[in-house]
Each structure stands twice: as structure tokens, then as C-alpha cells.
Amino acid sequence: MVKPAISLDQSGPWKKLFDTALDAMLIVNDQGYYVAANPAACALLELPQQALIGRRAADFSLSQADFAAVWQQILAMGEGRSEQQLRLDSGVIKAVEFSATAHIYPNHHLSVLRDITDRKQAKAERDALARQLQQWVINSAEKLQLTEAELRSQQQRTDSILNSLECVVWSVDPTTLATIYVNAAAEALYGYSPEAFVADANLWFSCVHPEDMPLLIADINVLPQVGKTDREYRILRADGEMRWVRGQARLVYDAAGQPLRIDGTTLDISELKRVELVLKDSQTTQQAILEAIPDLLMRVNGDGQILDLISGGEIILYGPIAAHDRQSVYVSFPEPLADQRMHYIRLALDTGKRQRYEHAIELNGELHYEESRVVPLTDTEVLVIVRDITERKKAELTQGELTQKLQLVNAELNRLATIDGLTQMANRRSFDQALDLEWQRARRQRKTLALILCDIDYFKPYNDNYGHLAGDDCLRQVAEALNTAVRRPGDLAARYGGEEFVLLLPDTDLEGALQVVEQIQTTMADRSLEHEFSEISSVLTLSFGLVCHCPSVKEHSPRELIHRADLALYQAKAKGRNCYVVSAHPPEATWP
Numbered sequence: 001m002v003k004p005a006i007s008l009d010q011s012g013p014w015k016k017l018f019d020t021a022l023d024a025m026l027i028v029n030d031q032g033y034y035v036a037a038n039p040a041a042c043a044l045l046e047l048p049q050q051a052l053i054g055r056r057a058a059d060f061s062l063s064q065a066d067f068a069a070v071w072q073q074i075l076a077m078g079e080g081r082s083e084q085q086l087r088l089d090s091g092v093i094k095a096v097e098f099s100a101t102a103h104i105y106p107n108h109h110l111s112v113l114r115d116i117t118d119r120k121q122a123k124a125e126r127d128a129l130a131r132q133l134q135q136w137v138i139n140s141a142e143k144l145q146l147t148e149a150e151l152r153s154q155q156q157r158t159d160s161i162l163n164s165l166e167c168v169v170w171s172v173d174p175t176t177l178a179t180i181y182v183n184a185a186a187e188a189l190y191g192y193s194p195e196a197f198v199a200d201a202n203l204w205f206s207c208v209h210p211e212d213m214p215l216l217i218a219d220i221n222v223l224p225q226v227g228k229t230d231r232e233y234r235i236l237r238a239d240g241e242m243r244w245v246r247g248q249a250r251l252v253y254d255a256a257g258q259p260l261r262i263d264g265t266t267l268d269i270s271e272l273k274r275v276e277l278v279l280k281d282s283q284t285t286q287q288a289i290l291e292a293i294p295d296l297l298m299r300v301n302g303d304g305q306i307l308d309l310i311s312g313g314e315i316i317l318y319g320p321i322a323a324h325d326r327q328s329v330y331v332s333f334p335e336p337l338a339d340q341r342m343h344y345i346r347l348a349l350d351t352g353k354r355q356r357y358e359h360a361i362e363l364n365g366e367l368h369y370e371e372s373r374v375v376p377l378t379d380t381e382v383l384v385i386v387r388d389i390t391e392r393k394k395a396e397l398t399q400g401e402l403t404q405k406l407q408l409v410n411a412e413l414n415r416l417a418t419i420d421g422l423t424q425m426a427n428r429r430s431f432d433q434a435l436d437l438e439w440q441r442a443r444r445q446r447k448t449l450a451l452i453l454c455d456i457d458y459f460k461p462y463n464d465n466y467g468h469l470a471g472d473d474c475l476r477q478v479a480e481a482l483n484t485a486v487r488r489p490g491d492l493a494a495r496y497g498g499e500e501f502v503l504l505l506p507d508t509d510l511e512g513a514l515q516v517v518e519q520i521q522t523t524m525a526d527r528s529l530e531h532e533f534s535e536i537s538s539v540l541t542l543s544f545g546l547v548c549h550c551p552s553v554k555e556h557s558p559r560e561l562i563h564r565a566d567l568a569l570y571q572a573k574a575k576g577r578n579c580y581v582v583s584a585h586p587p588e589a590t591w592p
Contacts, residue, residue: 024113028100032056032071035108044096044115046088057111060086062093075102075109083116095120122468144406151402154395168266170197174251174259177201177220189245189268191238209234209242216247223251223262230356232269244273272375272385279377296386299377302349304329304342307381337361341372341384348374348382358389369393422472423479426494431502434492438506439558443551449558450505450513453545453565454482454520457577459499461533462540474529474540475499481523485516502565510548510582517544517580536578544580545569 018025024041026034037045037052045052045060058067062085074080081099088094097114104110168189170182178201182194190197190207197203208216212233219229228250235243249264299308305326330338337359344355355374360367368390375383418430426434435451442449456462456478463471475495482493482501496502505513520542529540545568549561568583575581 024096024115026052026111026113027104028057028109028111030075030107030109032058032067034111041113044094044113045086046090046092057098060088062087074100078102086113118467118469147402147406151406154398154402166268169264170266171261171263172201172204174262177204177262179204180261189237189243189266190235191241207235207237209236219249223249224259227251230354232354243268244270276375276377298329298384298386300329300345300382300384302346302380304338304345334361344372344374345382345384348376349379352376420479420495423476423495425479425483426492428494428496431492431494431496431504434494434504435558435562438490438504439551439561442506443553443555446550447507448509448548448550449561450503450508450510450546450548451561451565452503452505452513452517453496453562453569454478454501454503455543455569455573456499457536457541457543457573458531458534462531465533477527477529478524478540478542481520481527484523485519508548510546513546513548514580514582517546520544536576541578543569543572543577545572545583546580547583 018036018038021038021040024044025038026041027036029035034052034055034057037049042049042052047055056067057071061067070080079099079101081097084096084098086094086096094115095117097116099112099114101110101112166185168183168185170186171180172178173180179197182197184194186197187193192203192207205213205216215231215233219231223229228248230246230248232244232246235245237243246267246269247264248266249262251262252260254260297309298306300306305328307326328338329341333341340357340359344357348355354376356371358369358371360369362368368388369392371387371389373385373387375385377383418427418433419425420427438449441447456474459471459474462474466474478499478501479493479495482503486493486503486505488505490506492504494502494504503516505516508516524540524542527540530538531540532538534541545565547561547564547568549564551558551561564583568581572579572581
């Protein structure tokens with residue numbers, strides 16, 4: 001049988017503590033029935049005290065455990081603690097922290113319930129966000145791994161292609177000339193393994209014919225100015241044999257415009273050199289040698305008439321062309337490309353120098369690339385040597401696409417690292433980077449830099465009474481008000497920490513900074529966010545600390561600027577809040 005509600009001492013400290021406690025407190029008898037409840041318990045369980053008397057915790061608990069056994073265990077141990085879910089008579093489910101202290105006086109026990117519904121919900125939301133972020137990171141990592149795998153696969157394909165080439169492909173450091181990469185063709189041409197070139201940066205020069213060394217040194221010296229070089233010279237192989245080669249080099253720069261490496265190719269042109277000599281002596285010998293070359297070779301005169309056409313079979317970029325029959329370069333060839341070819345033919349004849357160019361051509365719906373070299377033979381004839389470079393171009397395009405994808409992933413990661421997740425404005429890290437940059441700029445240009453620290457007045461009471469969700473919404477609205485006040489490209493509004501914000505205004509004097517503060521105050525007044533728990537106003541207000549400073553050459557760090565703004569904010573709070581204080585010399589001024 002349930003006993004009636006007990007009567008507590010109406011004047012004692014126990015009764016005052018019981019009634020004014022923020023946590024729900026209930027007095028329970030030995031059988032587990034409520035015999036007294038404070039106002040907080042009535043509010044939590046949404047029932048008047050009369051309706052709670054005679055009820056048990058089991059009447060509200062969603063747990064399937066045997067309540068009587070659990071209660072007797074608590075009485076035996078003297079205390080108990082757990083988290084539970086309660087279903088109220090209205091159907092509402094609340095999460096609570098339950099604690100019980102047995103025998104606070106004979107046959108009566110204290111049960112305390114603390115509503116943790118909001119906290120549980122917030123934790124669940126945080127956990128959900130954490131899982132989403134973790135999944136995003138996992139997905140990003142998987143995509144990055146796939147990208148890296150594709151890059152490795154592409155690199156392997158590229159290495160396979162490069163190692164299948166007859167020419168030597170190499171890359172060296174622009175400063176030390178140490179070898180970064182060289183393909184397998186180096187051993188066939190020089191007689192030294194690729195590893196030997198990587199191990200010894202001077203091996204390249206030791207292979208150059210002494211008479212041609214000054215030419216190569218001159219090319220290296222002018223490379224930073226011209227960007228690329230193209231040179232024919234002689235080398236001496238490891239076995240002492242002399243070879244003619246054509247070396248092409250290009251200086252590659254990084255995103256910052258600094259020299260990154262020198263890429264180049266070295267092609268054995270000994271056969272071509274011998275061909276040039278043989279061509280002068282014997283047409284028969286010339287034809288035999290040319291047929292051994294896999295590239296397409298055309299002897300063309302200054303009028304664009306093809307005098308001879310020889311192909312080793314690897315160049316299949318054209319329709320049928322009758323060999324040994326004079327015909328124009330415009331036959332079976334697109335007019336724009338024929339015009340381009342004639343331009344380089346005339347240029348080679350006019351200058352007496354070799355010419356080289358690349359172009360694309362569409363055949364049977366597919367895009368092909370070719371490289372043409374135009375070699376003057378006489379004053380009226382040239383040799384046009386055409387090489388298919390389609391596979392090399394495709395490899396370059398694929399490599400560029402993969403690099404772009406990786407850059408996009410890195411850009412997104414960098415964006416997430418500089419944005420505050422709650423307010424979607426710049427975070428502390430982003431602000432610190434911007435402050436260092438603008439400080440150095442103001443120091444160089446002798447410009448004034450304004451810094452405003454802003455703090456929400458009595459935010460803790462607001463957060464405690466309106467709840468964390470309302471507090472988060474309050475922070476977002478303040479962030480919106482600050483963002484509307486900074487309109488120039490160089491201005492920055494950021495969350496500094498907690499309820500504190502910061503505005504960085506480059507090239508701004510005190511008058512301009514005060515206009516920004518007053519605009520924020522006007523915006524907040526127009527929004528009129530209710531704050532019944534503020535000690536100075538019925539609506540939400542802000543306090544500001546301002547500093548405007550033109551750094552001298554001797555000032556290397558902006559930390560003193562932050563300290564002065566923080567001190568001004570502290571003084572604004574000390575003077576009653578809802579105002580701003582300007583840090584200046586002489587002492588600060590205060591405005592409401």
C-alpha cells in the first residue's frame with residue numbers, strides 16, 4: 001500500500017534545497033513508490049505532484065528490467081546510478097541521468113533525475129556528423145588511393161612507353177644537373193646504364209665530344225632566358241665510338257615560377273648524318289638507307305612538290321600517295337596543315353637551318369599527332385621527316401587530367417581546414433594566416449591596419465537558458481551580421497573562439513573601423529534577438545575592442561596588435577558592455 005506524500009520541514013534548509021533544486025528530486029519509499037516530488041520533477045515528468053504520488057519509476061521507464069529487483073539492489077548497495085529513457089503520459093520520450101541515494105532518513109530514499117535529452121540529441125548529432133565526416137574522409141581517402149593507383153599505373157605505362165622509345169628521355173636538376181630520370185635507351189646510345197647517370201651527374205658531360213662542349217655549356221647558360229634549346233652534337237660512347245645526337249631541352253617551372261627541372265631528349269642521328277653524306281654521292285645508297293628508317297621521309301622542293309616519298313611502315317597518318325611521282329603537299333592533306341608545312345619549308349630554305357614543329361590531324365574520326373622536322377638539303381630542296389607521336393601526347397594528356405583531379409582534392413581539404421563548421425565563416429587558422437600576410441603588407445606599404453575583436457554579451461546565460469541549439473543559431477546570426485559589414489575583397493570576418501569573433505580590415509583608419517562597428521550594432525539592433533537573461537538589455541548585444549595601427553619597419557609580429565584589441569575588449573566589458581573601446585595612445589576612448 002502506497003503511503004501519502006510525506007511532509008518535509010517547511011522552514012528547514014532541506015525543504016528549501018528540495019524545492020529550488022534544478023534537478024528533479026523525488027522521495028521514494030521502500031517499495032519504490034514516489035511519496036514526494038519537487039517542482040523540477042513535476043516539470044520533467046509533466047505531471048503535478050498529486051499525480052506523481054503513488055507512481056513508480058517503472059511506470060515511466062522504457063527498460064525491460066525487473067524494477068522491483070533493481071530497486072532492492074539499490075537499497076542494499078546504498079546508491080545507484082544509470083542513464084534511462086522515460087516515456088511520459090503524453091507519449092514524449094526523454095533521456096535522463098538517474099541517481100538514487102538510499103536511507104536519507106528511515107524508510108525513505110532520494111531519487112534524482114537530470115534531463116539529458118538535449119545533450120543526448122546534441123551528442124547524437126555530433127556522432128552523426130562525426131560519422132559523416134569519417135565516411136567523407138574514408139571516401140576521399142579511397143578516391144585518393146584510386147587516384148594514386150591510377151597515377152602509379154599511368155606512370156608505369158609512361159615508363160613503359162618511354163623505355164620503348166629509341167631516343168633517350170631524361171630529366172635533371174636545374175641547379176646541380178644531377179640526373180632525376182633517364183630511360184633505358186641511354187645504355188644503347190651511351191654504353192652506360194641509367195643507374196650510372198643517376199649516380200654521377202658529370203657523366204653526361206664526360207661523354208660529350210671535347211670540340212662540342214662549349215656549345216652545350218652556352219646552351220645551358222642561356223636556358224633560363226630562352227626556355228628551351230635544340231642542338232646537334234657529337235658524343236663518345238663508353239667503348240670510344242663516336243655518335244651524332246640531337247639534344248632538345250626545356251626548362252620546367254613550378255606553380256610559383258621557380259625552376260623545377262630540365263626535361264629533354266637525346267636522339268641518335270648518326271644514321272641521318274650518314275644519310276646526308278650518302279645522299280650527295282649515291283641515290284641508290286640513299287634510297288636503301290632511307291627505307292631502313294621507320295619515319296616518313298619526303299624530299300620536297302620550294303614549290304611544295306614531293307620529289308621522293310619513303311616510309312618504313314610505322315607512319316600511317318595519310319591516305320595513299322604515289323611514291324616517286326611528283327605531286328603537291330596539298331594532295332590528300334588538309335589545306336591548313338599543308339600551309340603550315342610550306343611555311344616551315346620556306347623558313348628552312350631561307351635560313352638554312354633545321355625546323356621542327358608539331359600538329360594534330362583527324363583521321364577516320366580519331367585525333368592523331370605528328371612531329372615534323374624540315375632539313376635543308378640544297379638551296380631549293382628540303383627533307384621532311386615525319387614521326388607519329390600520338391601515344392606520347394595521349395600519355396601527357398592523361399597525366400595532366402590525373403594531376404588536376406589531385407589538385408581539386410587538395411583544394412577541398414584545404415578549404416575544410418580554414419572554415420568554421422558552425423558559422424561557415426573563416427576560422428582561427430584562416431585568420432592567423434591572413435593577419436600575418438596583411439601585417440607584412442601594411443609594414444611594407446606603410447598602411448594602417450584595423451583589428452576589431454567582438455564578444456557576445458552574457459552568452460553563457462543565453463546558452464544555458466535557451467539551449468545549445470538556440471546558442472548555435474545565435475552564433476550563426478552574429479556571424480551573418482559581421483559578414484554583411486565586410487564588403488571589400490581584402491576584409492575578413494572570422495570566428496576567433498567560442499562566442500568571440502574578429503574582423504581584419506586592411507588599409508582602414510579609425511573612422512572606417514568605427515563605421516563597420518556601428519553598422520554591426522545597427523544590424524544587431526534591427527534583428528532584435530531576445531535575451532531575457534542579459535543584465536544590460538532585453539535583446540542580444542555585442543562588445544567591441546578596436547585597434548588601428550600602422551606597423552613600423554622594426555615591428556615584426558602582429559601579436560601586440562591582438563593584445564591591444566583584446567585589452568580594449570576587456571575594458572569595454574568592464575565599462576558595462578554593449579559598447580566599443582578604441583585602443584589608442586593617449587589612453588582609450590569609449591563609445592556606447
